[in-house]
Amino acid sequence: MATFATATLLTLLLLLRTITCDDDSSAFVYAGCSQGRYASGSRYASGVDSVLTSIANSAPSTPYANFTAPTDASLAGLYQCRSDLPASVCFPCVRAAIARLSSLCAWAAGGAVQLRACFVRYGNDSFLGKQDTTVLFKKCGGAPGTAGGAAMRDSALGALVAEAAPPEGGGYRAGGSGGVQAMSQCVGDLSAKACSDCVSAAAAQLKAGCGYASAGEVYLGKCYARFWGNGGGGFSSSGGARDGLVGFGLVHAAFVAAFDVDSLYLSLSPAEF
Ligand SMILES: *[C@@H]1O[C@H](CO)[C@@H](O)[C@H](O)[C@H]1NC(C)=O
Ligand SMILES: *[C@@H]1O[C@H](CO)[C@@H](O)[C@H](O)[C@H]1NC(C)=O
Numbered sequence: 001m002a003t004f005a006t007a008t009l010l011t012l013l014l015l016l017r018t019i020t021c022d023d024d025s026s027a028f029v030y031a032g033c034s035q036g037r038y039a040s041g042s043r044y045a046s047g048v049d050s051v052l053t054s055i056a057n058s059a060p061s062t063p064y065a066n067f068t069a070p071t072d073a074s075l076a077g078l079y080q081c082r083s084d085l086p087a088s089v090c091f092p093c094v095r096a097a098i099a100r101l102s103s104l105c106a107w108a109a110g111g112a113v114q115l116r117a118c119f120v121r122y123g124n125d126s127f128l129g130k131q132d133t134t135v136l137f138k139k140c141g142g143a144p145g146t147a148g149g150a151a152m153r154d155s156a157l158g159a160l161v162a163e164a165a166p167p168e169g170g171g172y173r174a175g176g177s178g179g180v181q182a183m184s185q186c187v188g189d190l191s192a193k194a195c196s197d198c199v200s201a202a203a204a205q206l207k208a209g210c211g212y213a214s215a216g217e218v219y220l221g222k223c224y225a226r227f228w229g230n231g232g233g234g235f236s237s238s239g240g241a242r243d244g245l246v247g248f249g250l251v252h253a254a255f256v257a258a259f260d261v262d263s264l265y266l267s268l269s270p271a272e273f
Contacts, residue, residue, distance in 0.1 A: 025089050025117035026096040030137040030219060034110035034123060043071050044109070044124075051077035051122050052098050059094035059118075060087050064170050064188030066128055077122035080187045083172040085117055093118035114219055119187060129189045132221025133201040140206075142214035142229060149180065150212050153227050156182035157203035160225060161196065171195045176230075184225040198223035 038044035047069030054067040055077055063083040069075040079097070081090035097113045097120040105111030110123025114137070121127065145153075159175035160182050170188035174181070184202060186195035202218050202225035210216035217226035 025085070025115070026093050027116040028100065029114040029116065031100060031104045031113040032111065032136065033105035033108035034125065036109035037107045038109050040107070044075065047072045047075045048077075048122060051075060052101070052120075055079045055120060055122075056095060056098055060091045063090055066189060072124070074124040074126070075122070076124075076128045077120070078128065078187065078189060079118060079120045080170050080185070081118040082185050083170050083188075084174070089117055094120060114224075121187075127221075130222075131190065131194045131198065133198055133223075134221045135205060135218060136221060137219040138205060138209060138217070140210035140213035140216040142216075145212040145214040145229065147212065149214055149229065152178040152180040153182070153210075153216075154207055156180045156227055157206060157225065160184045161200045161203050164192075171199075173199065179230045180227055181230060182225065182227040184223060186223040190222050195223060199225060 038048070050069050050071075051067045055065070058065040058067075059079060059081070063081040063085075064079065066076060066078040079094050081093060093115050097115050097118055100113045100115070101111045101120060101122070104113065110121075110125050110127075112119070112121035112123075155177035156175050159177060160173045163173045163175060170186045170190070171192065172183070172185050174183045176182065184199045186198055190198060198220055202220050202223055205218045205220075206216045206225060206227060209218070215226075215228040218224060
């Protein structure tokens with residue numbers, strides 16, 4: 001099974017490398033699909049259509065919303081855009097995410113896709129309103145930094161955790177310390193307290209796992225956090241292949257954990273930045 005999973009992951013990874021999007025806000029980060037499947041033409045199929053259509057229709061007006069299938073109360077869906085971005089960015093991102101879901105997770109009872117500026121998830125696994133700090137994707141990169149840079153990173157991430165979450169739209173937070181910037185975003189179904197807890201877990205992952213890297217990002221089930229050096233030490237500036245390997249290993253670990261624990265995700269794929 002593990003060998004099959006690895007092969008699937010590699011296939012997806014290679015596939016995704018060839019369809020990298022130029023538009024940064026719709027750039028692919030990760031996706032996961034449940035193992036359970038539904039039949040074409042079934043009540044569940046029309047429920048998935050309904051939920052995804054509602055999501056697409058809502059994206060031009062608000063950065064977060066959730067929907068339940070009219071025929072099946074256990075089937076829910078939601079989307080979350082980075083809540084500091086305008087609808088002109090949110091809407092195309094959500095449309096692109098739905099297109100990715102339809103191709104990557106075709107017939108899967110549940111699926112999630114994270115693009116740069118938005119997240120879309122649907123399924124019947126009761127995820128709505130629940131905290132989830134499972135690590136789904138993690139990546140450290142940029143030019144090698146210093147102990148001083150790592151201290152600034154810790155302080156920038158600490159500022160995110162300490163910041164009172166804005167009441168609306170999933171609580172986008174941004175902060176900085178010296179030469180390091182940081183941001184975080186929760187999914188809007190979390191309470192302000194659950195969002196703070198999730199950001200705190202994300203910050204802890206980055207502090208513990210990114211060494212002296214000058215940029216990093218971690219995506220948990222219900223929030224994500226990123227940091228980068230002001231000097232432009234982003235991921236694209238150095239060693240893409242090496243960064244990719246870091247991400248790949250961790251995603252694979254996350255996949256194994258998810259598979260063992262609750263069988264939610266059949267596959268998770270790292271991004272090509
Ligand atoms: C979710 O839906 C799929 C497809 O209809 C089904 O196989 C699965 O048992 C359902 N899971 C739950 C928890 O209801
Ligand atoms: C789901 O959407 C409904 C209707 O907009 C809203 O009242 C509810 O608070 C939302 N639930 C969550 C968990 O976000």
